[in-house]
Amino acid sequence: MLLEVENLNVYYGAIHALQGISFHVAEGEIVTLIGANGAGKSTTLRTISGLLRSRGGSIRFRDQEIGTVTPEQIVRLGISQVPEGRKIFAPLTVQENLEMGAYTRRDPSEIQATMQRVFASFPRLKERMNQLGGTLSGGEQQMLAMGRGLMSRPSLLLLDEPSMGLSPILTEEIFRIIREINSQGTSILLVEQNALMALSVAHRAYVLETGNIVVHGTAREVSENPQVKNAYLGIAS
Amino acid sequence: MQQANPSQPTRVIARHPGAHLAWIGKGFLLLLAVLAIIVLVRSFFDNPQLFIQIVISGLQLGFVYALIALGYTMVYGIVRLINFAHGDVFMVGAFVSYFAVSYFNLHLWPTVVFPGIPVGVAVVIGSITVILLSMIVCAMMAAVIERVAYRPLRTAPRITALITAIGVSFFLEYFGALNFVFTARFIPYQRPFSVVTWYIKDGIHLVVAGQAAPIGSITFSNIAIIIMVASILMQVALQFLVRRTKTGKAMRATAFDKQTAQLMGINADQVISITFAIGAALAGMGGVLYAIAYPSINTLMGILPGLKAFVAAVLGGIGSIPGAFVGALIMGQAESLTAGYISTPMRDAIAFSILIIVLLVRPTGIFGEPEGEKA
Numbered sequence: 001m002l003l004e005v006e007n008l009n010v011y012y013g014a015i016h017a018l019q020g021i022s023f024h025v026a027e028g029e030i031v032t033l034i035g036a037n038g039a040g041k042s043t044t045l046r047t048i049s050g051l052l053r054s055r056g057g058s059i060r061f062r063d064q065e066i067g068t069v070t071p072e073q074i075v076r077l078g079i080s081q082v083p084e085g086r087k088i089f090a091p092l093t094v095q096e097n098l099e100m101g102a103y104t105r106r107d108p109s110e111i112q113a114t115m116q117r118v119f120a121s122f123p124r125l126k127e128r129m130n131q132l133g134g135t136l137s138g139g140e141q142q143m144l145a146m147g148r149g150l151m152s153r154p155s156l157l158l159l160d161e162p163s164m165g166l167s168p169i170l171t172e173e174i175f176r177i178i179r180e181i182n183s184q185g186t187s188i189l190l191v192e193q194n195a196l197m198a199l200s201v202a203h204r205a206y207v208l209e210t211g212n213i214v215v216h217g218t219a220r221e222v223s224e225n226p227q228v229k230n231a232y233l234g235i236a237s
Numbered sequence: 238m239q240q241a242n243p244s245q246p247t248r249v250i251a252r253h254p255g256a257h258l259a260w261i262g263k264g265f266l267l268l269l270a271v272l273a274i275i276v277l278v279r280s281f282f283d284n285p286q287l288f289i290q291i292v293i294s295g296l297q298l299g300f301v302y303a304l305i306a307l308g309y310t311m312v313y314g315i316v317r318l319i320n321f322a323h324g325d326v327f328m329v330g331a332f333v334s335y336f337a338v339s340y341f342n343l344h345l346w347p348t349v350v351f352p353g354i355p356v357g358v359a360v361v362i363g364s365i366t367v368i369l370l371s372m373i374v375c376a377m378m379a380a381v382i383e384r385v386a387y388r389p390l391r392t393a394p395r396i397t398a399l400i401t402a403i404g405v406s407f408f409l410e411y412f413g414a415l416n417f418v419f420t421a422r423f424i425p426y427q428r429p430f431s432v433v434t435w436y437i438k439d440g441i442h443l444v445v446a447g448q449a450a451p452i453g454s455i456t457f458s459n460i461a462i463i464i465m466v467a468s469i470l471m472q473v474a475l476q477f478l479v480r481r482t483k484t485g486k487a488m489r490a491t492a493f494d495k496q497t498a499q500l501m502g503i504n505a506d507q508v509i510s511i512t513f514a515i516g517a518a519l520a521g522m523g524g525v526l527y528a529i530a531y532p533s534i535n536t537l538m539g540i541l542p543g544l545k546a547f548v549a550a551v552l553g554g555i556g557s558i559p560g561a562f563v564g565a566l567i568m569g570q571a572e573s574l575t576a577g578y579i580s581t582p583m584r585d586a587i588a589f590s591i592l593i594i595v596l597l598v599r600p601t602g603i604f605g606e607p608e609g610e611k612a
Contacts, residue, residue: 075502104502
């Protein structure tokens, strides 16, 4: 198993944000966590990448416990997070942003090769290579954030709300690229509020509600669940 | 009777009450600036030699301030802390070179190891060794200070770290003043090389030792040249580091957003340590050069240059590396011109007046940009 999360408990001060959730991501899968604002989706991702510490439960990556590993070591193990709100380094150029994504890697020619692959997926980034990250549009910033996340050649990519604030056309484009990245062998854990889009690309899905997983199954099973249809897909059952 | 309703706060749309006062203030400052320029232009035409002489001494001072100011601005850029102990790191740099030269004759090592070496080469290598030693000691000391005093407070409110910085500053000053450390006395500083002075009058001539330069000439020393060259070299090296190297880019990324930098695999704590160390190395070099230029050292010698370099960093826009450099040069000139044309004690008053004026008129400084949503 690539990623296995078991009985994860996370607190913000006194707030019990994640109340013992368990899920897993297998090699080659796209798994999505859907849920409303404040359900704990981002908290889950931030805990996996080491920015938050759990208070109980385990996170195993390729059978190695990573609950106490520092964020920078977790990147080296092969997990890369594309944070919510893109978090581009505004004063760095597009190219420098991508170089930062490859910070953990040494061989310049291999880094260059990865960068060319990122440019193949996101041709817009190549055009804007020497522009400052802060001057890009929202959609371009999302592309840069994803490209930057891929620069470490992760085996697991954590995507936090990639469609946030994007037009429907750009959202389509981003999800097309998510599928493409996955088909090239990268497993993806996708957090989304846009449940419809997320379920359309994912293999399996988990529904989070106030820190608990309430529904899970294959994407099809979850999208046919009456409760989910009603609350997240806007279809009355 | 009207009851204050806490759930519905009334919006105050009225203009800031002191707005027109600020305009009067700005007008007054503009008038002052125009007056200062008129006085300076007149003094230049009255006695160009004196004016140039004052500018040269201002440059010498300004380039030393630049070395210190870079550390303030880099550290502020990355951890948003005004490291008030920075001026004392500068002092330690001066003392390290003092012990190296006066107690261990480190500046003479090339002649001891390679007896046949030409004197000039030996002096250059020896002096550079002394400066490098001071830089290394200061860098290590700053890394330790950061680890012990500032890192545990990384998530504490900013004011806590600021107060700690003042505490570290006092610690260095008064621990240094103990009799078994540096003592509280003013100590005559032995230069690793001797001063050579030239004068300009119908060409450049050497000033013969024991004789004064002819009246009406402009004099300058090898110390002034060394300070300027060293400071410019460091500025260029720093620009290269920050713009071109992986570490430098990681520094800029961490300064902008520490958490996202960590998500890239950047060890933010390590990057912060490196930043402190580089800033301290520059201050250490500044300390040695300052002691060579003004050869009397004391544990409190770092306070005023430190504060003035801090003003320079604010003037240039704190967080901006070119800003610190430009700010420092302006500070050097302001101080030197004041000392030359008004009176020597006034120079400190002018330096801190500049701080007050900058904070009133343009708190972000020359190169600074207003902080956006990122704080």
